[in-house]
Amino acid sequence: MTKSAICLVDQQRYRLVDGVQLHELAPELRTMILADYPHAHAHSFICSEHLVHYRLAKMDQMITTDYQENDQVNQRLSKVLAKNTYQVVDVHDQLESSLTFGQRVADAVAHFGGSWAFIGSFVAVMLAWMVLNVLPVISHHFDPYPFILLNLFLSMVAAIQAPLIMMSQNRAAEYDRLEARNDFRVNAKSEEEIRVLHSKVDHLIQKNEPNMLEIQKMQTRMLGELQAQVNELRRLQPRRRRYQR
Numbered sequence: 001m002t003k004s005a006i007c008l009v010d011q012q013r014y015r016l017v018d019g020v021q022l023h024e025l026a027p028e029l030r031t032m033i034l035a036d037y038p039h040a041h042a043h044s045f046i047c048s049e050h051l052v053h054y055r056l057a058k059m060d061q062m063i064t065t066d067y068q069e070n071d072q073v074n075q076r077l078s079k080v081l082a083k084n085t086y087q088v089v090d091v092h093d094q095l096e097s098s099l100t101f102g103q104r105v106a107d108a109v110a111h112f113g114g115s116w117a118f119i120g121s122f123v124a125v126m127l128a129w130m131v132l133n134v135l136p137v138i139s140h141h142f143d144p145y146p147f148i149l150l151n152l153f154l155s156m157v158a159a160i161q162a163p164l165i166m167m168s169q170n171r172a173a174e175y176d177r178l179e180a181r182n183d184f185r186v187n188a189k190s191e192e193e194i195r196v197l198h199s200k201v202d203h204l205i206q207k208n209e210p211n212m213l214e215i216q217k218m219q220t221r222m223l224g225e226l227q228a229q230v231n232e233l234r235r236l237q238p239r240r241r242r243y244q245r
Contacts, residue, residue, distance in 0.1 A: 005045035019047035047074045110168030
């Protein structure tokens with residue numbers, strides 16, 4: 001004799017192969033059924049027809065939750081990308097556009113003073129000065145040895161050149177500060193974007209993939225139960241034919 005049980009949903013009698021007992025179900029699915037039927041217990045029976053509805057509801061709940069969490073992560077990422085607190089700045093162009101005439105002169109002097117052209121021209125001028133005041137090239141030596149006037153000019157050049165070079169160095173330090181500030185803003189924005197992307201990837205790995213696997217598992221179980229019912233019908237069909245004869 002075929003064993004049967006009463007379904008807790010419609011109170012109809014079904015064969016045991018046409019359903020399952022609650023203790024055979026996953027905890028989440030069992031919790032959903034117990035929420036609608038608090039009087040049920042672990043050995044309560046539910047038919048496959050009504051069990052399909054709960055399984056579909058569970059799938060819808062999992063998919064809806066995934067969509068909501070994905071939307072939250074996407075909104076966070078969109079807010080980060082839409083922030084206008086940082087603008088791309090070309091530090092070189094910004095400094096060049098703000099240069100005054102004196103700063104341009106200081107940069108030119110520092111650039112020329114740190115080149116081989118300055119060293120060569122400076123040595124050439126000193127040698128020409130000494131030759132003109134030592135050798136009988138001209139009739140009157142305007143700065144005879146020990147070249148006091150030349151020493152005075154050299155001291156004046158050094159006195160003027162030093163603050164100009166310091167002005168240019170201050171300009172270079174200001175450029176470095178702006179460049180460092182610009183790099184900090186770029187790194188801060190990139191870090192924030194990467195953090196949100198990491199959270200999205202973690203959500204996909206830790207939530208979406210397990211949920212998809214769980215959904216596939218439930219679908220496979222449903223197909224298995226349907227196949228078992230079909231096999232049972234095929235097994236009972238020859239008996240019915242014999243009884244009809």
